[in-house]
Amino acid sequence: MSDRQIQIVLDSLWPLLRAGVLYTIPLTLISFVLGLILAIIAAVIRLYAWKPLQAVAQFYVWIIRGTPLLVQLFIVFYGLPSIGVTLDPLPSAIIGFSLSVGAYGSEIVRASIQSIPKGQWEAAYSIGMTRLQALRRIILPQAARVSVPPLGNSFISLVKDTSLAASILYLEMFRKGQEIVARTYEPLLIYCEVAVIYLAFSTVLSALQHMAERRLGRSSAA
């Protein structure tokens, strides 16, 4: 590497990190939290709600899981303006990613709920709980523990997937990288640098995930 290239890499480190911390991470967190709420609602609906409502939830999961995330983002950002709904890049991205987390997450949450032994429901009923009380107080807290590892994986995927938001003009870390490339004509260097920062984020998150799992494992070993 020439001195010039080393300088470029060093100079772009801070702007990239800044975009990561200010835009990639908030987008990830907001989309994940909203997606998780959607996932729990969709899972509970698919398991227990009135049949037509179940069909609606199933339809939602089918659509989201069966189409590319990039296409969904394009529909929201570039497509909706044709019917008068014009959204900024950030809300468009949040909608797209939340819907995605909600659909994939609902499968995880549903499987976790179903993995809780029938005896837990019966014990809850036997002390006079309604179905909703049993679900809220007894089943969901246990299902939450079961779903921590797979949801942790979804979260790490989401951090990386937010780079797709670059294509709808959201100035997160990858788009920042593209800007720097346009200025410096060093695609290999800059994109590798971007990759290394994503790798660092994922690695830290994986470590946190393992810690969380170990902690849960200790307090809930049956």
Added chain:
Amino acid sequence: MIQVRGLHKAFGEQQVLGGIGLELPKGKVLVIIGPSGSGKTTLLRCLNLLEIPDQGSLRIGGVSLQFQSGARPSAREVLSLRKQTGMVFQSFNLFPHMTALGNVVEAQVTVQKKSKAEARRRALELLEKVGLADKARSYPHNLSGGQQQRVAIARAMALDPEVLLFDEPTSALDPELVGEVLKVIKQLASEGMTMVIVTHLMKFAAEVADQVVLMDKGVIVEEGTPEEVFQHPKSERAVQFLNMLAD
């Protein structure tokens, strides 16, 4: 008190309860014995409506319900009957994400809407009663089977039910842990708790029961005092069953 009349229950084609009638005055203990598959668990589960009977009637405490196939009782009716009963399961079924105390507090707060402080006070009393006040902060997976089952008894009593139902409460326990659970049940009996107990332990049954019924193939084939059923059984089926247990 409990009154059961003409209780029928089928699973698909299989008739599991073929017209059960029972009467148990307040403060008495009924022990149900019978071979495996005779419908004992199903009968207990019908008493707290974990299974809905197809036909017959049920009265526990002040609540009575009639059953007809095809007509499910309303959720409110189910709950009001359930609150008259406490159930102790063979496999404990404690809530693993809550401490022993949390398990006993839960229904009082969520179902009865008692204040946390009041519920904790009552829960500690109950844990004291089953000899586990010092384990209040332990999670189920840190308790022995015998301790877990005693917490489960405390949990079942938390809403002050009219009757406690026990489904083979010691059969999932290591032999050395059986005694501590039986001791608690005997103590409750001496305090006048109304109980229905399914068990295979004949000596315990003879000690604790005011009435014994022997079930076979979904019907009651023998009933009476422990003395009558164990010493002077009238039916051929009872003689066979008691001989088999004696072996």
